[in-house]
Amino acid sequence: MRQETRRCLELDRAHCWHPFTPQDDWCSTDFEPIAIARGQGVWLFDTENRRYFDGNSSIWTNIHGHAHPHITAAIQRQAETICHSSFLGYTHPLAAELAEKLTRLLPGQPMERVFFSDNGSTAIEVALKMALQYRQQTGEPERNGFIAFVNGYHGDTLGAASIGGVSRFFDRFRGPGHPLHQISSIEDLHQLPEEIVRSTAGLVIEPLIQGVNQMRPWPPGTLAELRRWSTANGIHLILDEVMTGFGRTGKMFACQHENVVPDFLCLAKGLTGGYLPLAATLTTQEIYDAFRGPAENAFYYGHSYTANPLGCAAALASLEVFESEKTLEMLQPKLATFSSRLEALGNQSPQIKEIRQVGLIAGIELHSHPTRSGKSVCQLAMKHGLSTRPILDTIVIMPPLCTTESELDFVFEALQSSLNESGH
Structure with missing residues (x-):
């Protein structure tokens, strides 16, 4: 672990209070938070220089990608x-x-x-x-x-x-x-x-x-x-x-x-x-x-x-x-790809109970299971380079609008791998 990462986590656990977060879980020695250092396009990079796709647009905010030169x-x-x-x-x-x-x-x-x-x-x-x-x-x-x-x-x-x-x-x-x-x-x-x-x-x-x-x-x-x-x-x-x-x-x-x-x-x-x-x-x-x-x-x-x-x-x-960049016009074919990839994911993954979608917003709800949860699947997804958060047992996928079709492929490959590894 880099010194920058270690110092960030030490100071955070000593002084920060995170939103919507049980603090005992956050401060547990079994949990190592991700410290985000920078962003570029649809990607986030942590202080260890590991790369993650920003799968929920940084809590539903990012539109055109990080560090867009014009903005x-x-x-x-x-x-x-x-x-x-x-x-x-x-x-x-x-x-x-x-x-x-x-x-x-x-x-x-x-x-x-x-x-x-x-x-x-x-x-x-x-x-x-x-x-x-x-x-x-x-x-x-x-x-x-x-x-x-x-x-x-x-x-x-x-x-x-x-x-x-x-x-x-x-x-x-x-x-x-x-x-x-x-x-x-x-x-x-x-x-x-x-x-x-x-x-x-x-x-x-x-x-x-x-x-x-x-x-x-x-x-x-x-x-x-x-x-x-x-x-x-x-x-x-x-x-x-x-x-x-x-x-x-x-x-x-x-x-x-x-x-x-x-x-x-x-x-x-x-x-x-x-x-x-x-x-x-x-x-x-x-x-x-x-x-x-x-x-x-x-x-x-x-x-x-x-x-x-x-x-x-x-x-x-x-x-x-x-x-x-004609953002809304360029978005239309991505919406079709997004829908088709969601459908394929649902067909290939018995763990999925229901998929709900509007535009480039999706909720992937999992069947209840004693050891598998939305949280555990999202933790596995991080290991595959996909950052997102669940709402209960619903995995949220809301990529930035600038996401390319090849980047969408990456998202769904990471999701599929994570679901497969979650087993059961």
């Missing part, structure tokens, strides 16, 4: 100018330009206003608070609750957690959060009591596919029906496209598959190509106008790093790469 250069140029200035009381050219470009990405009914924040959780917080304050300022203060879906995941800040549906993450935080009514399906929605409907400010969903719920797609037409129902009942539709945005599903946004424009569109992760923390909540001019007038109507919410210039530079560069 890297944009960040470097901006760093030489200014790294941060306040967006409270000031503006800057990159934020203004990025806001304009984001509002033009959804055709049809425009979403003309952009509120910047830091991450997916805060993008959701912004939408929830705007939806509530909008009702207070338009004569409907009784509309103070939300509808969300069982097993949904919308972030970990207190407001976002209160509408989450994954019990192991959120049950202990229910009390202080927003009033919530959870549903499982469109059928549940249509059976809601009228008093629930009348007291609801917004309906929140991860469009096309739930992420943390082991990558489970919605039935076709779900999103279009939610738009119809929410419009008919005067309820704001809030789309959490933190995971699905920026090409993951084969279109720029998942909602475009069903020609739906929401009242709030929440973006993060891939917004900067996966390079820097930045989030955006898009909404309509009608909602924005309700916050004009006297000072007490203002939206008193924000973060120190709102509209951070480095993040805006990365986001603009990422959108430029979408255009210059």
